[in-house]
Amino acid sequence: MAPPMFESRHSARASHLPHRPKRVIIASTLAVLIALLIAGLFANILVTAASTTGGTLRTDIWHLVRMTSIQAGLTTVLSIAIGIALAWALNRLRFFGRDLVIGVFAAAIVTPGIVVAFGMLSIWGRSGWINSATTYLFGESIGNLAFGLWGIIFAHLILDATFAARILLERLDAIPAARLKIGQSLGLSPWQRFTIIDWPAIRGSVPGLAAVIFLLAFTSFPIVLLLGGGPANQTLEVAIFAAVRQQFDLLGAVHLALVQILVCSLVILAAAARPPVPISTGVSTGQNWHDRGPARLLQWGVLGLGIAGFLLPLLAVIFDGVVADLADVLTRPTFWRAATTSVVIGLSSAALTLILALGLGLGRAASARRTLRLGLGLPVFAYLAVPAVVLSLGFFLSVRNLGIAPAEAAPIVVIIANALLALPFASATLGPPLEGLVQNKAKLIRSLGLNSWQQLRYIELPLLRREVGVVLALAFCFSFGDLGVIALFGTQDFQTLPLMMYRALGSYRSDDAAVIAALLLVATILAFIALPRLFERLLDARS
Amino acid sequence: MLVLEDLRFAYPEQVESYAFTMEARASEITAISGTSGSGKSTLLDLIGGFAVASDGSLSLDGEDLLPLPPEGRPLSLLLQSESLFEHLTVARNVALGLPNADRKAKQQIGEALEQVGLEGLEDRRAAALSGGQKQRVALARTLLRDKRLLLLDEPFSALDEETRAATRQLVRSLTRQQNWITILVSHNADDVRALADRHYVIRDKRLEQIPVEPIARSS
Numbered sequence: 200m201a202p203p204m205f206e207s208r209h210s211a212r213a214s215h216l217p218h219r220p221k222r223v224i225i226a227s228t229l230a231v232l233i234a235l236l237i238a239g240l241f242a243n244i245l246v247t248a249a250s251t252t253g254g255t256l257r258t259d260i261w262h263l264v265r266m267t268s269i270q271a272g273l274t275t276v277l278s279i280a281i282g283i284a285l286a287w288a289l290n291r292l293r294f295f296g297r298d299l300v301i302g303v304f305a306a307a308i309v310t311p312g313i314v315v316a317f318g319m320l321s322i323w324g325r326s327g328w329i330n331s332a333t334t335y336l337f338g339e340s341i342g343n344l345a346f347g348l349w350g351i352i353f354a355h356l357i358l359d360a361t362f363a364a365r366i367l368l369e370r371l372d373a374i375p376a377a378r379l380k381i382g383q384s385l386g387l388s389p390w391q392r393f394t395i396i397d398w399p400a401i402r403g404s405v406p407g408l409a410a411v412i413f414l415l416a417f418t419s420f421p422i423v424l425l426l427g428g429g430p431a432n433q434t435l436e437v438a439i440f441a442a443v444r445q446q447f448d449l450l451g452a453v454h455l456a457l458v459q460i461l462v463c464s465l466v467i468l469a470a471a472a473r474p475p476v477p478i479s480t481g482v483s484t485g486q487n488w489h490d491r492g493p494a495r496l497l498q499w500g501v502l503g504l505g506i507a508g509f510l511l512p513l514l515a516v517i518f519d520g521v522v523a524d525l526a527d528v529l530t531r532p533t534f535w536r537a538a539t540t541s542v543v544i545g546l547s548s549a550a551l552t553l554i555l556a557l558g559l560g561l562g563r564a565a566s567a568r569r570t571l572r573l574g575l576g577l578p579v580f581a582y583l584a585v586p587a588v589v590l591s592l593g594f595f596l597s598v599r600n601l602g603i604a605p606a607e608a609a610p611i612v613v614i615i616a617n618a619l620l621a622l623p624f625a626s627a628t629l630g631p632p633l634e635g636l637v638q639n640k641a642k643l644i645r646s647l648g649l650n651s652w653q654q655l656r657y658i659e660l661p662l663l664r665r666e667v668g669v670v671l672a673l674a675f676c677f678s679f680g681d682l683g684v685i686a687l688f689g690t691q692d693f694q695t696l697p698l699m700m701y702r703a704l705g706s707y708r709s710d711d712a713a714v715i716a717a718l719l720l721v722a723t724i725l726a727f728i729a730l731p732r733l734f735e736r737l738l739d740a741r742s
Numbered sequence: 743m744l745v746l747e748d749l750r751f752a753y754p755e756q757v758e759s760y761a762f763t764m765e766a767r768a769s770e771i772t773a774i775s776g777t778s779g780s781g782k783s784t785l786l787d788l789i790g791g792f793a794v795a796s797d798g799s800l801s802l803d804g805e806d807l808l809p810l811p812p813e814g815r816p817l818s819l820l821l822q823s824e825s826l827f828e829h830l831t832v833a834r835n836v837a838l839g840l841p842n843a844d845r846k847a848k849q850q851i852g853e854a855l856e857q858v859g860l861e862g863l864e865d866r867r868a869a870a871l872s873g874g875q876k877q878r879v880a881l882a883r884t885l886l887r888d889k890r891l892l893l894l895d896e897p898f899s900a901l902d903e904e905t906r907a908a909t910r911q912l913v914r915s916l917t918r919q920q921n922w923i924t925i926l927v928s929h930n931a932d933d934v935r936a937l938a939d940r941h942y943v944i945r946d947k948r949l950e951q952i953p954v955e956p957i958a959r960s961s
Binding site: 385396 | 792811812818823825829830838839887
């Protein structure tokens with residue numbers, strides 16, 4: 200007889216799912232722990248706001264909200280537009296190195312913001328490549344184009360437009376071959392093809408993607424910190440950091456954090472209120488329909504500009520790192536201490552992220568009850584409502600209220616905070632294939648009488664090895680390149696590479712910063728490429 | 743007449759290539775059958791231009807079709823599913839069969855829909871139609887395109903028996919009336935018996951003509 204939990208009328212799901220109560224209990228426990236932690240941090244922010252009477256609010260909140268919204272809004276609109284154009288071009292064109300270009304675009308999501316900001320300075324800054332060229336050619340420079348609103352937006356576009364392109368390209372590549380055949384046999388023009396075949400395939404993804412990009416831009420920290428160029432272009436996230444670390448204005452920081460949470464929650468609610476749109480997945484095999492004439496020229500133009508816009512700043516980072524005094528930085532003990540701290544924190548956060556994502560995902564996939572499944576999915580989105588600096592502020596206040604020096608709690612806090620920050624991306628990577636796998640193999644698993652461990656060991660882990668590797672790579676890279684959390688907790692004795700780089704920039708040691716930026720970039724991209732392959736092989740060999 | 747002469751194609755890493763030779767005539771339905779994976783859809787892809795032949799010839803009334811891209815070949819396609827763009831209305835789907843949307847278009851669409859028994863459904867979204875209705879809309883579009891070749895890839899397999907029989911009848915009568923050269927790929931023996939004027943089977947990557955069973959003429 201089926202256990203009571205599966206006896207509801209909720210769905211046909213229940214009738215064939217393997218009975219895994221322990222998975223549901225573990226997932227529920229994790230979800231409650233995460234929810235309690237977030238609630239505790241949030242409560243600390245609120246209590247501090249209510250009890251602090253001595254501080255004064257020295258910041259114009261509405262100016263910050265307006266600036267942050269304008270910056271995030273422009274970033275979102277332009278990222279989606281450029282992302283669509285790039286995805287369209289990549290979907291149509293076949294050329295040597297196409298897979299490499301797509302792979303590099305995929306790495307945009309993990310490229311540290313501080314590295315991109317540095318790349319912008321290398322190209323568009325006062326002593327950057329563009330100014331050097333104009334001074335050499337015309338005898339005068341065109342000024343610093345990296346700072347200010349458009350510098351911030353351009354840096355965001357490097358990360359977010361390529362991220363959008365990667366997601367939208369997957370949708371275009373998944374258009375069924377049969378639909379393409381019909382369209383081609385009807386002789387649709389490039390414009391008709393886009394409006395009749397492409398747009399319906401991608402439009403369902405645009406609102407969710409826009410919401411994610413808006414939130415990423417709204418809560419962007421290192422790029423605004425480095426390229427903001429002063430209070431005029433400051434955003435809420437940077438203002439919170441400045442309030443805590445520079446002005447020691449906790450009340451101001453708490454007010455700003457509350458406003459930040461409110462705006463982010465509104466965006467999430469608006470995005471979540473839209474009914475989900477079914478999307479095609481997989482890769483269509485019938486793609487040999489190439490546009491001709493002006494459309495093809497336009498595709499090459501878009502792709503060329505996209506590659507140049509994305510790669511130039513990153514190439515500049517590597518070039519500047521190589522021509523700076525690499526050996527000098529590499530022989531310093533402080534560098535190796537920071538590098539070791541970064542790697543240890545990155546690996547620990549990645550392991551914790553995987554445990555959380557797998558624990559929640561397995562329980563969710565084993566559960567038939569809709570409300571329980573919803574409940575297990577909610578804590579995952581903690582980061583979207585409570586961004587990095589706010590989360591760090593919550594931790595900072597909690598640690599202080601417990602009478603612990605922030606420096607002492609720093610390692611644990613940075614690991615937990617980074618794991619929570621990576622959790623939405625990890626769950627988005629692992630959740631859907633895990634659900635699909637459990638659904639598709641449920642009858643087979645039950646008929647073979649496999650227990651929970653056998654199901655994990657012989658079916659789920661081997662079949663999801665790629666996704667497990669991707670989750671570890673994403674979480675490691677996010678944590679490795681993070682500046683938002685470490686900025687509040689870092690000390691001279693406890694610093695990561697991004698923090699060391701930020702401090703080097705702050706004290707005008709740009710050569711040091713250049714070397715660290717180049718190493719950060721190379722290490723992040725290598726980890727992003729190597730970790731999934733490593734785990735794919737590891738789990739494959741053991742299965 | 744559509745003529746394939748030793749039309750060859752091989753997928754990457756495939757040692758032996760397909761080699762297709764056959765004839766299909768106007769006003770006739772030529773059925774192609776074979777086991778799963780025998781190459782039925784590959785044959786349609788070659789005729790449609792979606793796969794590029796490595797050797798051999800393909801001609802329609804003496805005109806070489808091989809240099810033409812799919813959109814340049816005089817053909818219409820009807821598939822098991824995905825024949826329509828489901829987010830568009832019936833009228834918009836049918837209008838894609840017209841080279842230009844002019845003032846006559848609305849009348850032509852109405853007439854085409856009437857011919858397939860779907861008059862009055864112009865403004866309905868394709869997604870809201872039944873499987874049989876969708877195939878009829880695709881046939882209405884084919885009527886407007888007025889191309890010589892009609893390629894059918896398992897077009898009845900998602901339909902119930904009654905709808906299936908009615909749609910088969912419609913395909914048969916339109917082929918006669920429009921003088922189409924219709925190629926039907928199907929693994930369903932009933933469809934082949936009911937429709938085929940000529941019948942080829944794919945065996946060992948070659949086409950082999952076999953006699954049409956008597957029931958085909960009477961249905």
